[in-house]
Amino acid sequence: MTTDYLTDAKERLAKCGGTIRIRLSDTKPAPWDDGAGYRPHYRVTLAGPGGSYTLDFWGSLNDGQTGAEATAYDVLACLEWFDPGTFESFCGDFGYEPDSIKASKVWRAVKAQAAALQRIFPSESARQTLAEIR
Numbered sequence: 001m002t003t004d005y006l007t008d009a010k011e012r013l014a015k016c017g018g019t020i021r022i023r024l025s026d027t028k029p030a031p032w033d034d035g036a037g038y039r040p041h042y043r044v045t046l047a048g049p050g051g052s053y054t055l056d057f058w059g060s061l062n063d064g065q066t067g068a069e070a071t072a073y074d075v076l077a078c079l080e081w082f083d084p085g086t087f088e089s090f091c092g093d094f095g096y097e098p099d100s101i102k103a104s105k106v107w108r109a110v111k112a113q114a115a116a117l118q119r120i121f122p123s124e125s126a127r128q129t130l131a132e133i134r
Contacts, residue, residue, distance in 0.1 A: 009073035009133045016126035018048040020072045022057070030058040039064040044075050048120035055113070073133065081121075081131035083114045 013020060025043045029036065040059035045052055057078070059070050084090045087107050088098055096103035121127050 005133075006071055006073045009071075009076050012129050012133055013072060013076065016048065016121060016123070016129055018046065018121065018126075018130075020047075020075065021045045022070050022072070022075060024069070025056075027064060037061045037064070040070065042070050042075075044070075046075075046117075046120065048126070050120045050122045053116040053120050076130060076133045079117060079130075080110050080114050081117050081127045083118075084110045 023043050025041045027038045028041050039061050040063055042057045044057045045054045057075050090107045091098045091103055
């Protein structure tokens, strides 16, 4: 593998039998922004040996100002490839309050994402290879 992070991400994905398609959908605030600013919103389709998974991805506010487009590295480095465990351990690991409704929604979304990634990349070694993209 090369030391260039973008090339490394593409090589790791290809090695695992995966492809990625990143399509600019529109520009709008991200759900967590509370209207703080507009940023590029993408629809991303990630495919692997077990099928495909489509997700929303937002670029940074800076990307919105400079016109920079999301890359495979940007998306793959943000995904949670393994089950986050119990709600309590998730809160402890990521600094959420266990009595937070928002934290519960985030935990459920992370669990759903990890399950989808496990479905499309059934090999644990493939998921480990992709999880090392950081």
